Amino acid sequence: xALKHPSELAASPQPERxxxxxxxxxxxxxxxxxxxxxxxxxxxxFDPDPEAERKLGAVLENARAALPRLYxxxxxxxxxxxxxxxxxxxxxxxxxxxxxxxxxxxVKRAIYREIEAAAGPQALIGSSTSGFKPSELQxxxxxxxxxxxxxxxxxxxxxxxxxxxxxxxxxxVMLDRAAAILDGLxxxxxxxxxxxxxxxxxxxxxxxxxxxxxxxHDGVATTEEIDDAIRFGFGLRWAQxxxxxxxxxxxxxxxxxxFLQQFGPALKWxxxxxxxxPELSDQLIETIxxxxxxQAQGRSVRELERARDANLVAMMRALKGTDWGAGRLLxxxxxxxxxxxxxxxxxxxxxxxxxxxxxxxxxxxxxxxxESATEACVGWISADIAEGAAGRYAQTKSKTRxxxxxxxxxxxxxxxxxxxxxxxxxxxxxALVRADGTALATGESELTFVCAETREVRPPxxxxxxxxxxxxxxQASID
Amino acid sequence: xALKHPSELAASPQPERxxxxxxxxxxxxxxxxxxxxxxxxxxxxFDPDPEAERKLGAVLENARAALPRLYxxxxxxxxxxxxxxxxxxxxxxxxxxxxxxxxxxxVKRAIYREIEAAAGPQALIGSSTSGFKPSELQxxxxxxxxxxxxxxxxxxxxxxxxxxxxxxxxxxVMLDRAAAILDGLxxxxxxxxxxxxxxxxxxxxxxxxxxxxxxxHDGVATTEEIDDAIRFGFGLRWAQxxxxxxxxxxxxxxxxxxFLQQFGPALKWxxxxxxxxPELSDQLIETIxxxxxxQAQGRSVRELERARDANLVAMMRALKGTDWGAGRLLxxxxxxxxxxxxxxxxxxxxxxxxxxxxxxxxxxxxxxxxESATEACVGWISADIAEGAAGRYAQTKSKTRxxxxxxxxxxxxxxxxxxxxxxxxxxxxxALVRADGTALATGESELTFVCAETREVRPPxxxxxxxxxxxxxxQASID
Numbered sequence: 001x002a003l004k005h006p007s008e009l010a011a012s013p014q015p016e017r018x019x020x021x022x023x024x025x026x027x028x029x030x031x032x033x034x035x036x037x038x039x040x041x042x043x044x045x046f047d048p049d050p051e052a053e054r055k056l057g058a059v060l061e062n063a064r065a066a067l068p069r070l071y072x073x074x075x076x077x078x079x080x081x082x083x084x085x086x087x088x089x090x091x092x093x094x095x096x097x098x099x100x101x102x103x104x105x106x107v108k109r110a111i112y113r114e115i116e117a118a119a120g121p122q123a124l125i126g127s128s129t130s131g132f133k134p135s136e137l138q139x140x141x142x143x144x145x146x147x148x149x150x151x152x153x154x155x156x157x158x159x160x161x162x163x164x165x166x167x168x169x170x171x172x173v174m175l176d177r178a179a180a181i182l183d184g185l186x187x188x189x190x191x192x193x194x195x196x197x198x199x200x201x202x203x204x205x206x207x208x209x210x211x212x213x214x215x216x217h218d219g220v221a222t223t224e225e226i227d228d229a230i231r232f233g234f235g236l237r238w239a240q241x242x243x244x245x246x247x248x249x250x251x252x253x254x255x256x257x258x259f260l261q262q263f264g265p266a267l268k269w270x271x272x273x274x275x276x277x278p279e280l281s282d283q284l285i286e287t288i289x290x291x292x293x294x295q296a297q298g299r300s301v302r303e304l305e306r307a308r309d310a311n312l313v314a315m316m317r318a319l320k321g322t323d324w325g326a327g328r329l330l331x332x333x334x335x336x337x338x339x340x341x342x343x344x345x346x347x348x349x350x351x352x353x354x355x356x357x358x359x360x361x362x363x364x365x366x367x368x369x370x371e372s373a374t375e376a377c378v379g380w381i382s383a384d385i386a387e388g389a390a391g392r393y394a395q396t397k398s399k400t401r402x403x404x405x406x407x408x409x410x411x412x413x414x415x416x417x418x419x420x421x422x423x424x425x426x427x428x429x430x431a432l433v434r435a436d437g438t439a440l441a442t443g444e445s446e447l448t449f450v451c452a453e454t455r456e457v458r459p460p461x462x463x464x465x466x467x468x469x470x471x472x473x474x475q476a477s478i479d
Numbered sequence: 480x481a482l483k484h485p486s487e488l489a490a491s492p493q494p495e496r497x498x499x500x501x502x503x504x505x506x507x508x509x510x511x512x513x514x515x516x517x518x519x520x521x522x523x524x525f526d527p528d529p530e531a532e533r534k535l536g537a538v539l540e541n542a543r544a545a546l547p548r549l550y551x552x553x554x555x556x557x558x559x560x561x562x563x564x565x566x567x568x569x570x571x572x573x574x575x576x577x578x579x580x581x582x583x584x585x586v587k588r589a590i591y592r593e594i595e596a597a598a599g600p601q602a603l604i605g606s607s608t609s610g611f612k613p614s615e616l617q618x619x620x621x622x623x624x625x626x627x628x629x630x631x632x633x634x635x636x637x638x639x640x641x642x643x644x645x646x647x648x649x650x651x652v653m654l655d656r657a658a659a660i661l662d663g664l665x666x667x668x669x670x671x672x673x674x675x676x677x678x679x680x681x682x683x684x685x686x687x688x689x690x691x692x693x694x695x696h697d698g699v700a701t702t703e704e705i706d707d708a709i710r711f712g713f714g715l716r717w718a719q720x721x722x723x724x725x726x727x728x729x730x731x732x733x734x735x736x737x738f739l740q741q742f743g744p745a746l747k748w749x750x751x752x753x754x755x756x757p758e759l760s761d762q763l764i765e766t767i768x769x770x771x772x773x774q775a776q777g778r779s780v781r782e783l784e785r786a787r788d789a790n791l792v793a794m795m796r797a798l799k800g801t802d803w804g805a806g807r808l809l810x811x812x813x814x815x816x817x818x819x820x821x822x823x824x825x826x827x828x829x830x831x832x833x834x835x836x837x838x839x840x841x842x843x844x845x846x847x848x849x850e851s852a853t854e855a856c857v858g859w860i861s862a863d864i865a866e867g868a869a870g871r872y873a874q875t876k877s878k879t880r881x882x883x884x885x886x887x888x889x890x891x892x893x894x895x896x897x898x899x900x901x902x903x904x905x906x907x908x909x910a911l912v913r914a915d916g917t918a919l920a921t922g923e924s925e926l927t928f929v930c931a932e933t934r935e936v937r938p939p940x941x942x943x944x945x946x947x948x949x950x951x952x953x954q955a956s957i958d
Contacts, residue, residue, distance in 0.1 A: 225672075231721050239710060243702075362850065
């Protein structure tokens with residue numbers, strides 16, 4: 001909690017921006033581009049598709065509307081995007097080069113040859129391939145050691161998982177370097193212990209896909225019914241705990257060994273049709289596509305993407321509250337981002353859901369903002385003197401006043417000062433000030449010191465009173 | 480939005496409670512019991528396990544801490560739980576009888592014989608079986624028509640999905656009756672079009688399970704790594720959209736048909752090992768169990784359950800905000816619950832996260848509560864006169880004051896009145912009043928009428944002014 005006015009905060013010196021190259025700018029390449037850019041990297045994209053720039057713009061627009069909402073700390077300033085005219089032009093000078101080309105081995109190998117001719121000796125080369133093994137990609141490479149699989153998941157700008165896979169020719173230190181960079185992008189690199197076709201997640205997905213195709217083929221369920229069977233049931237479970245942890249719980253008090261022994265016989269039952277694959281005939285394709293059309297109820301892919309992103313952001317933020325899984329990762333990134341330039345100042349970005357129908361900041365948002373400032377202040381007042389404090393300040397009253405209506409995307413920060421102090425009462429004054437200096441809102445919190453033992457209201461204990469005097473003095477010197 | 484004081488609200492007459500019988504009170508049966516009880520049904524449980532009552536108590540404790548938090552409307556008063564001494568004793572007089580016994584066909588059939596001897600002629604009999612087909616269960620039943628599969632997902636008190644499966648002997652009207660009851664429990668019945676072994680969801684789960692076992696067996700990944708591959712990636716996706724809708728989006732602008740045609744060849748690749756199943760040898764069981772132990776980091780199954788429930792509640796509540804999937808279902812249930820006895824009054828339950836460290840209601844909660852009351856009020860003031868309104872009230876200032884600290888679980892309601900009105904200004908007074916009549920907090924909102932066209936502040940348009948006079952008059956007659 002800073003007691004400084006935001007204008008006091010010197011802008012931190014702009015560090016040299018890191019550079020990434022994306023070969024292929026479709027849904028996956030565009031998602032990578034968005035994540036690098038929003039995390040402050042400069043990005044060069046090469047894609048031979050004449051529509052590439054428009055498609056990339058659409059992905060970026062989605063990402064800008066979603067990724068920053070995952071975090072409470074502000075992201076670094078967005079990097080610069082450049083459309084390159086060739087693979088060589090994109091790759092030159094890049095620290096990370098990511099290939100997201102179609103799944104054809106010869107195409108990918110040809111791309112690597114062009115990358116290697118232009119890239120610096122330290123550059124890392126990742127492939128988004130969902131199926132090929134790194135040893136297959138490395139055939140013909142001048143330096144196979146730095147070419148590995150970095151397989152992300154759509155939408156790349158929101159889902160954290162990246163499967164990192166090397167071959168026998170990949171030194172461990174290379175994957176360590178890659179993992180550190182992905183950590184910095186807020187991602188969750190998962191080093192796969194042994195290369196296999198389709199890595200880990202797509203093996204599981206492929207299994208579900210085959211079974212799903214059979215269910216439609218056999219008329220057991222429509223695409224919508226299968227989707228509902230997932231999202232109203234085990235899909236919710238898997239967003240926070242995976243297969244094994246869920247079954248550990250299902251086993252109950254008897255434990256995992258007992259669960260496995262009990263489950264053994266079921267493996268012998270002919271439950272799945274996975275021993276075989278249905279032929280993807282024109283008729284089956286038509287059935288699935290028609291069912292999928294009905295399910296979409298006229299919503300475009302763009303609309304579905306926005307709905308998906310809103311859901312993912314909301315759920316991942318919910319998991320921040322429980323500090324679990326993807327939410328725990330977000331909290332860690334928040335810590336890393338906030339610990340940098342901001343000196344504890346809580347900088348916020350005005351989001352669409354901050355504003356009511358009339359464009360004014362919602363009362364509840366303002367109250368939450370000022371309340372956490374108050375809490376931080378109370379924490380700061382009694383920090384390290386908890387034992388001697390013999391009580392604490394509790395908020396009794398509050399007021400807020402909106403002064404100006406911000407625009408979505410505006411950045412602002414809360415500044416808090418001690419307004420007055422008399423007996424048991426302490427009044428804090430808050431201001432929400434936009435980066436340009438405009439005060440958007442003010443607020444006041446009235447607190448009362450309560451004795452820990454008797455729960456009676458009384459003037460603060462000596463160490464607390466002394467701390468308050470120090471703060472007021474520091475404040476006066478700033479004013 | 481009620482403008483009445485909560486004491487004005489007559490308690491609705493207590494309807495006759497509906498009765499359910501649970502045969503088997505383990506994790507699944509206990510979960511069913513909890514859902515029925517918390518939704519106001521009386522429940523009788525029979526389970527021969529001498530530990531049954533204790534285990535049931537543990538499930539109920541979890542459910543009471545989680546299920547009510549999914550909803551904003553209050554649940555009906557909890558039903559009465561009775562431990563029955565026999566299947567017949569449990570089944571007598573029950574409207575729904577749910578069998579959650581071990582997966583052994585002869586055991587289940589013997590249970591149905593006992594149920595049928597005691598149950599009323601109209602009683603529905605559901606089975607929680609995850610594997611058997613209803614036609615298999617119905618063999619030997621006196622009335623096969625009313626015996627069907629109602630397969631839920633753990634935790635039954637939170638996850639909405641129930642697979643409803645009938646055989647050729649099941650009349651459609653029977654499944655309709657079952658679905659209506661499950662709807663009333665806040666669940667999402669999914670009628671399966673054709674009976675097959677393991678229905679729908681467990682087919683998909685079984686496929687993933689087999690592939691997961693191979694990945695551990697082959698040393699490609701540990702249980703924790705597989706779980707991370709799920710929960711940081713596609714698991715998040717599947718909590719809100721299923722397999723097909725996700726792939727529809729992945730196909731991008733080219734559409735679902737194109738996606739399927741492109742995906743066709745991959746089905747021929749030997750990506751999965753599903754043509755075979757790994758032997759669940761002692762060694763593989765030991766490997767999995769040991770990895771699962773390491774992953775749990777000493778957390779007990781009880782602790783994991785609580786973490787899981789907190790995550791599920793948080794994510795499902797997040798999906799209420801986007802009105803999607805499981806969240807949309809919750810909103811519908813809220814509507815149904817709220818539309819009953821409460822006449823729009825917003826009754827709330829004080830939850831642990833409402834209170835700060837000192838036991839006082841958090842400022843942000845209070846502000847949100849009063850803000851939504853203000854918004855409801857503004858909506859009510861201009862309802863049906865939007866066209867003539869030519870402007871709207873926008874909140875400019877607010878104040879809150881905490882008067883008393885509630886206990887967790889207390890129920891309270893917000894009452895709002897027009898405090899004053901002069902020119903463009905309108906002041907609303909809120910009170911948060913506990914069910915026993917204690918005022919927990921008060922608040923005041925100041926609003927200003929803003930012209931829709933010029934954005935200038937001015938007195939409200941005639942229809943709005945007239946409505947305000949009506950409200951004030953109605954208020955006076957109540958006071």
